[in-house]
Amino acid sequence: MRRWRLGRRGRTALLGGLALLLALGGCGSGDDTTDAGTQRSPGQKVQLVFWSWVPGVDKAVALWNSENPDVQVKLEKIPAGSSGGYAKMHAALQAGKGAPDLAQVEYQNIPEFLLEDGLVDLTKYGVADSQGKFADWQWRQVAYGNGVYAVPQASGPMGFFYRSDLFQKWGIAVPKTWTEYKAAAATIRQKDPKVYIGTFPPGNSAWFTSLAWQAGAKWFSVDGDTWVVNIDSPETLKVAEYWDSLVGDKLVATEPDFANAWYKHLQNGQIAGWVSAQWGDSILSGNAPDTAGKWRVAPMPQWDGAPFASANWGGSSTAVLKGAKYPTEATKFAVWLNSDPKSIDLLIQGGYGWPAAKDALQGSALDKPYPFFGGQKINDVFAEADAAIDQDWAWIPTTPAAYQHLNDGFQRAIAGQGTFVDAVKAAQAATVADLKAKGLKVRAD
Amino acid sequence: MTTRSTRRRAVAGFLMPFLLLYAAFFILPIGYAVYQSLLKTERSGPLGLGGSHRVFAGLSNYTTALTDPGFVDSILRVLGFALVQVPLMIALATALALLLDSASAWGVPLFRGAYFLPYGVPGVIASILWGFLYVPGVSPIVDILGKTGIRADFLGSGTVLWSVANIVTWEFAGYNMLVVVAQLKAIDTDLYEAARIDGANAWQVVRHVKLPLIRPAIVLTTVFTIIGSLQLFAEPLVLRPISTAISTSYTPNLAAYTQAFVNNNYGLAAAQAVILAFVACVFSFGFLRLTGQKGDKR
Numbered sequence: 072m073r074r075w076r077l078g079r080r081g082r083t084a085l086l087g088g089l090a091l092l093l094a095l096g097g098c099g100s101g102d103d104t105t106d107a108g109t110q111r112s113p114g115q116k117v118q119l120v121f122w123s124w125v126p127g128v129d130k131a132v133a134l135w136n137s138e139n140p141d142v143q144v145k146l147e148k149i150p151a152g153s154s155g156g157y158a159k160m161h162a163a164l165q166a167g168k169g170a171p172d173l174a175q176v177e178y179q180n181i182p183e184f185l186l187e188d189g190l191v192d193l194t195k196y197g198v199a200d201s202q203g204k205f206a207d208w209q210w211r212q213v214a215y216g217n218g219v220y221a222v223p224q225a226s227g228p229m230g231f232f233y234r235s236d237l238f239q240k241w242g243i244a245v246p247k248t249w250t251e252y253k254a255a256a257a258t259i260r261q262k263d264p265k266v267y268i269g270t271f272p273p274g275n276s277a278w279f280t281s282l283a284w285q286a287g288a289k290w291f292s293v294d295g296d297t298w299v300v301n302i303d304s305p306e307t308l309k310v311a312e313y314w315d316s317l318v319g320d321k322l323v324a325t326e327p328d329f330a331n332a333w334y335k336h337l338q339n340g341q342i343a344g345w346v347s348a349q350w351g352d353s354i355l356s357g358n359a360p361d362t363a364g365k366w367r368v369a370p371m372p373q374w375d376g377a378p379f380a381s382a383n384w385g386g387s388s389t390a391v392l393k394g395a396k397y398p399t400e401a402t403k404f405a406v407w408l409n410s411d412p413k414s415i416d417l418l419i420q421g422g423y424g425w426p427a428a429k430d431a432l433q434g435s436a437l438d439k440p441y442p443f444f445g446g447q448k449i450n451d452v453f454a455e456a457d458a459a460i461d462q463d464w465a466w467i468p469t470t471p472a473a474y475q476h477l478n479d480g481f482q483r484a485i486a487g488q489g490t491f492v493d494a495v496k497a498a499q500a501a502t503v504a505d506l507k508a509k510g511l512k513v514r515a516d
Numbered sequence: 517m518t519t520r521s522t523r524r525r526a527v528a529g530f531l532m533p534f535l536l537l538y539a540a541f542f543i544l545p546i547g548y549a550v551y552q553s554l555l556k557t558e559r560s561g562p563l564g565l566g567g568s569h570r571v572f573a574g575l576s577n578y579t580t581a582l583t584d585p586g587f588v589d590s591i592l593r594v595l596g597f598a599l600v601q602v603p604l605m606i607a608l609a610t611a612l613a614l615l616l617d618s619a620s621a622w623g624v625p626l627f628r629g630a631y632f633l634p635y636g637v638p639g640v641i642a643s644i645l646w647g648f649l650y651v652p653g654v655s656p657i658v659d660i661l662g663k664t665g666i667r668a669d670f671l672g673s674g675t676v677l678w679s680v681a682n683i684v685t686w687e688f689a690g691y692n693m694l695v696v697v698a699q700l701k702a703i704d705t706d707l708y709e710a711a712r713i714d715g716a717n718a719w720q721v722v723r724h725v726k727l728p729l730i731r732p733a734i735v736l737t738t739v740f741t742i743i744g745s746l747q748l749f750a751e752p753l754v755l756r757p758i759s760t761a762i763s764t765s766y767t768p769n770l771a772a773y774t775q776a777f778v779n780n781n782y783g784l785a786a787a788q789a790v791i792l793a794f795v796a797c798v799f800s801f802g803f804l805r806l807t808g809q810k811g812d813k814r
Contacts, residue, residue: 158777185565187780216565273760330758335653472779479586479763486673486761508580508781510559510568 120171127421172395178386192218208462221388222405225424227348228456256322272328276477285382301516311491348384353422381456553786577787598745609692631690643754671759699733
């Protein structure tokens with residue numbers, strides 16, 4: 072009898088735990104269609120809440136607040152989008168309250184928010200007047216149909232960071248092509264078996280996406296009312312095969328990037344290069360201070376026979392979320408934040424990336440020699456890269472899921488199950504299914 | 517007549533607080549999750565951006581979940597995990613409890629506290645702590661093993677699940693031990709005296725007096741461990757950024773979390789949660805049934 076009671080109590084407690092789990096799966100859904108916004112009367116003091124994780128944005132916000140006593144912006148730091156920031160925004164939008172007026176949204180996540188009806192069309196609030204202030208292709212990253220759903224902030228033209236001291240010591244020329252990159256990788260392994268030219272991060276398919284972008288792939292497009300998915304194009308497969316061969320020959324490391332071990336290897340010289348975006352400079356100088364003066368930047372390695380091309384990695388915008396009370400003021404702040412020269416300089420110092428504002432390089436904090444890079448004016452390299460980015464790259468509403476499919480496939484490949492090529496093919500099929508599951512019209516190309 | 521209706525009212529009065537809470541925090545969420553799992557989103561307008569509404573989807577979310585090899589793998593993975601974790605955990609918890617309860621034990625309060633202490637560390641913190649001990653380049657353990665010529669990889673595809681098992685054991689062995697200790701304390705000391713008079717040695721006391729009498733506690737902790745294993749979540753979530761082997765659907769809970777909060781597919785997430793709840797029910801009730809029958813025969 073006693074045994075039975077104990078068992079039963081245990082069960083109830085356990086099932087209580089299950090109920091919590093079930094509640095997690097059943098988070099509420101709400102319809103919030105109010106989009107009118109309130110008109111601020113002259114002299115009225117208002118406060119806008121802004122969610123962001125960009126380093127340095129606090130200083131820019133403080134500057135705005137000192138110049139605009141009537142429209143105060145309250146910055147709330149949130150985790151980076153893919154590490155929980157977007158989940159937080161989606162949850163608040165679903166709940167219909169608690170969402171901020173403004174939020175940091177990366178280019179690849181804008182369609183996902185549009186699908187959930189989470190962004191305010193800023194053309195109603197005069198954003199079109201500011202179009203001339205921003206680079207055309209970045210403007211296109213935030214414009215869908217006839218609407219403009221965010222103000223472009225920054226992008227990440229790519230180059231090749233490398234340890235020039237090690238390359239010189241071993242007599243390795245800076246690779247201009249991917250063929251030379253592979254040869255250099257092999258030489259480095261011979262010279263010092265502890266050192267790699269770089270890592271293939273199996274959990275960061277955004278990086279791989281940019282490499283495919285450089286090779287001329289166009290994963291996503293729109294045809295009439297249909298989303299078109301073309302992840303497994305010959306260009307992507309070429310890139311996947313290339314990295315299959317490098318990983319297969321153990322010429323590159325396969326540790327995750329932006330992780331403790333990787334930072335340590337940057338610092339102690341076991342990772343001698345990084346194909347990365349312009350904002351990588353502050354990652355390197357912040358995490359590998361002991362290597363100051365030893366790094367240089369070169370253009371991204373090129374595919375043989377193709378015209379010079381770079382790619383973009385990471386791009387971000389300031390969006391006004393549904394339910395914002397003062398969309399006119401919010402739009403004004405978003406435009407100021409991303410186009411005012413003083414604000415841009417503050418953001419550059421934080422390392423937010425390559426400004427989306429036109430002609431921001433000349434005379435800005437970017438236009439100077441970097442002691443960490445031995446006095447090289449690294450942004451000349453990135454300016455050249457910026458001009459060589461295929462500007463028609465587009466995203467889909469399920470981009471995060473597509474990234475995950477690639478990550479899962481890459482991780483399987485690293486574990487010895489299949490290849491990167493298999494991962495790309497599987498991601499194509501899974502992404503088509505994702506869009507279908509969202510109730511969207513989709514076609515595979 | 518009046519007494520009966522009074523008693524009825526009294527019964528209702530005493531039960532009501534429990535029933536209300538039970539309904540609000542147990543029945544309702546389950547019902548809502550099951551309801552969500554039967555819905556899907558339909559969209560209109562060009563590219564589907566013209567608005568959306570939720571429609572009845574039948575069991576399509578369930579078929580989607582069960583035909584997704586990633587999700588099925590995640591269930592098989594946690595079942596495999598439980599197969600190793602449950603016996604290990606129970607053996608360890610029981611052994612520790614018996615040691616603390618043995619006549620020759622000293623420093624009992626100190627050791628009991630020390631064993632129990634990890635339970636006071638939240639799972640996320642525990643995973644971060646152990647994460648530092650697993651990451652090559654940071655971990656002294658990996659360094660020392662490396663110097664002796666052993667290349668330890670605690671985060672690889674073949675090992676990371678057992679690295680998680682290590683964290684879970686560290687966290688919960690002390691707690692389960694305490695449940696067993698409580699039951700041991702409840703044993704009437706007359707029984708030990710009787711056993712000694714009958715000539716039983718210490719080992720025989722354990723085998724024939726203690727173990728049979730702490731059986732309910734062992735059953736309880738086993739069920740805790742089964743369900744805990746199936747619900748694995750925080751540890752793999754925290755280790756994910758430093759391991760290349762943990763996918764976004766590594767465990768069923770992680771898969772449901774990803775569907776709900778990354779892909780905004782609440783219907784599918786709810787279906788996955790219901791499936792996991794069902795699997796957990798089958799295994800825990802199955803285990804209770806199994807042990808219950810054995811007990812009756814004896």
